[in-house]
Amino acid sequence: MKRVYILLAEGFECVEAMAPIDVLFRAGVDVVRVAIGESLDVKSSHGLVTLRCDVTLAEADFNDGLALILPGGNPGYINLRNNDVVCRVVREFYKSGRLVAAICGAPTVLAAAAVAHGSRITCHSSVIADMGDYSYVGDSVVEEGNLITAAGAGISIDFALSVAARLVDPETLSRTRQGMEL
């Protein structure tokens, strides 16, 4: 079974995390939820929900991962980019040509990890100033090479479908969309 990893830090945006988890499950892709801290239970931004993860960052073996997903949310994206291990994992995925997908504030993790400088990206309008070394595009979803970026929570489902489109065949993607009435 194809496998991807999603990194969850305290303060993640719940729909930005849940949409990829749901859409990729529907498309037959295993999504491993990785808690950045020591606890498997991670609170979303504003404490709206608590998500039980599958493994902690210390335990996770990312070798079988086809993609790495970085949700935004405040302070989730700040907690991601301030974590050296997260930045190292992002570099490993990106430099090995595997997909890295970041939404909302999470494209700033790319900058912290020092990958994909100069790439066309999008991000939440509140963090554009943090993306100086990148070519900001005002689109909702931007794809360049093995990088997918998206603007914010309202784009979560399109973001998730863009990731799915890289991992499954067109028929599976079409069936996934139909099941969601898209």
Place this chain on the structure above:
Amino acid sequence: MKRVYILLAEGFECVEAMAPIDVLFRAGVDVVRVAIGESLDVKSSHGLVTLRCDVTLAEADFNDGLALILPGGNPGYINLRNNDVVCRVVREFYKSGRLVAAICGAPTVLAAAAVAHGSRITCHSSVIADMGDYSYVGDSVVEEGNLITAAGAGISIDFALSVAARLVDPETLSRTRQGMEL
């Protein structure tokens, strides 16, 4: 603070539930999560996530609720419509002119509760046959009187915004959309 209630049964669709919880929180509306069973912890469809609710159905006092939200998901919507108390609460909201919002398979709960017969509705394509006494419209979101229905998980964010639009002023709605980059 304005308050709405969302009913969560084992097997709810996680994005259909999370999008209203997130969007309405952003719009300044309190969303009370009501677990249909005896446990506050409710598993979403396919066990993807477990959501900790605020109250159980037996404890909930719906008097201060401006709206009732019914997510779909299989077998979540079946567990909702098979629950007599759920059907009674749906009738109470609908007949008192308060908003009832149902997505995916959850419009069938309206039929089980015997409310709004003849109304224009939409629903997941797999349950159209269950909506014989209603006027099925193939749109993504359908609004008629104090009823909002939506087709499926891919429409979750639009569904949530349609509910928000009934509860908050246009400026707040606009700010909510902007914060989500819509």
